[in-house]
Amino acid sequence: MKLTPAVSSLLLAALVTACQSSDKSEKSMADFRLITLDPGHFHAALVQKTMYEGVDSTVHVYAPDGPDVQLHLDKIEGYNTRADNPTQWKEDVYKGADFLDKMLADKQGNVVVMAGNNRLKTDYIQKTVGAGFNVLADKPMVISASNFDKLKESFATAEKNKVLLYDIMTERYEISTMLQRAFSRQPEVFGTLEKGTPEKPAVTKESVHHFYKNVSGSILTRPAWFMDVEQQGEGIVDVTTHLVDLVQWECFPEQAIDYQKDISLTSARRWTTDMSLSQFKAITKQNAFPDYLKKDVVKDSILRVYSNGEINYTLRGVHAKVSVTWAYKAPEGAGDTHYSIMRGTNANLIIRQGAEQKYKPTLYIEPVAGSKDIAGALKTVLPKIQQEFPGVEVKKIASGWEVVIPEKYxxxxxxxxxxxxxxxxxxLKAGKMPAWEVPNMIAKYYTTTQALELAKKSKGERAKE
Structure with a gap:
């Protein structure tokens, strides 16, 4: 049968519509499409070390051309080609000076991952949530008190635009910390949280990090700007973000913190880590300090980085201390380490990660003077802990008990x-976060940025520890 031109046109139009509908259906099978914005930190790649159900395998990358984005793409390629459980990411890359405007205009995804140079991150967040994108941002979201209000406004904008702004708090998933929190919620063992004093805080968290480190099987190449505190942020507003978050998360679980009422800074201080030019070359693959770092170079060859800091403060009347120290390289067999104590009226919960623990975080339950029957309480409490963490046991030692954690965790x-x-x-699937998450992110960044202001004014600041 011969078709008239009119019928042929109608059939062609129907076929095109059907194909477009099919394409649209295929695209909508993945609820979430990732965009990576200006990746300059290896954390951006670590988000893609695994695949996720409901997330499109094509990731759109927008960045200025240069070594940072190439290092990111090389890590993704490494995950795609590894022998054990390789990923299947496809990176669609745009490189250009107008990368931010291009991303906002293209709207190729609905979830933007940010992990890189922190100097502009708060601006990136503000513009991205303002354009209606969800944002998953590496810490810190803000590195200065002058930009704190901008971040606070971004959370309000995100709520207005019905998108979720969230930061990457990995330390909540470290098993010894999870168990410290779990045992602190068992009054038969822990008692109640002490209030503490500035000299003897109820909660102390100390973190030691290293510039020279192994990530995903190779020595990490760091961008030179990572050592510039105007771009990366000082240690007191960077790694301490995790520690302040854990203080809130463990001491007042699932409770909203009001930064204007609940937080009071007592003291803060900062000091530098010194790095030789040869050490700088080893981690950046650059032969000289760039011009923007020369302000921090003394004696022509020693770079001084304000990567260390300590904050003493109260949270709802509970005295807390958090501190971060950056060394150049860890001792043989060691890595980044964490120390934490929560002081209870009945027992202290302590995480140690030193040579005695073979540099593996280990949780201890240590009775305080005059404490009640901890042994009997543990028999009652342990089954409750095991409901959430099957296989966890306790072992009697001289100072109290060691929490025995199965390797699977x-x-x-x-x-x-x-x-x-x-x-x-x-x-994202639920369309909302728990009510306490946003006020607690705001409280956390208020604490870190105000602590930096206080440390800069402090006469007790030290050049090197």
């Missing part, structure tokens, strides 16, 4: 990025 820091990303995807 010891995933390592890199795996925690997948945990955070999955939690965020769950929030």
């Amino acid at each position: 010891k995933e390592g820091h890199e795996a925690h990025f997948g945990r955070v990303a999955q939690k965020y995807i769950d929030y």
Whole structure:
């Protein structure tokens, strides 16, 4: 049968519509499409170390041309080509000076991942949530008190635009910390949280990090700007973000913190880590200090980085101290380490990660003077803990008890990025986060940025520890 031109046109139009509908259907099978914005930190790649159900395998990358974006793409390629459980990411890359405007105009995805140079991150966040994108941002979201209000406004904008703004708090997924929190919620063992004093805080968290480190099987190449506190942020507003978050998360679980009423800074201080030019070359692959770092170079060859800091403050009347120290390289067999104590009226919960623990975080339950029957309480409490963490046991030692943690829970820091990303995807699917998350992010960044202001004014600041 011969078709008239009119009928042929109608059939062709119907076929095109059907194809477009099919394409649209295929695209909509993935609820979430990732965009990576200006990746300059290896944390951006770690978000993609695993695949996620409901997330499109094509990721759109927008960045200025240069070594940072290439290092990111090389890490993704490494995940795609590894022998064990390779990923299947496809990176669609745009490189250009107008990368931010291009991303906002293209709207190729609905979830923007940010992990890189922190100097502009708060601006990136503000513009991205303002354009209606969800944002998963590496810490810190803000590195100065002058930009704190901008971040606070971004959370209000996100709520107005019905998108979720969330930061990557990996330390909540470290098993010894999770168990410290779990045992602190068992009054038969822990008692109640002490109030403490500035000299003897109720909660202390100390973190030691290293510039020279192994990530995903190779020595990490850091961008030179990572050592510039005007771009990366000082240590007191960077790694301490995790520690302040854990203080809130453990001491007042699932409770909203009001930064204007609940937080009072007592003292803060900062000091530098010194780095030789040869050490700088080893981690950046650059032969000289760039011009923007020369302001921090003394004696022509020693770079001084304000990567260390300590904050003493009260949270709802509870005295807390958090501190971060950056060394150049860890001792043989060691890595980044964490120390934490929560002081209870009945027992202290202590995480140690030194040579005695073979540099593995280990949780201890240590009775305080005059404490009640901890042994009997543990028999009652342990089944409750095991409901959430099957296989966890306790072992009697001279100072109290060591919490014995099965190997299956010891995933390592890199795996925690997948945990955070999955939690965020769950929030996206639900269309909301728990009510306490946003006020507690605001409270956390208020604490760190105000502490930096206080430390800069402090006469007790030290050049090197």
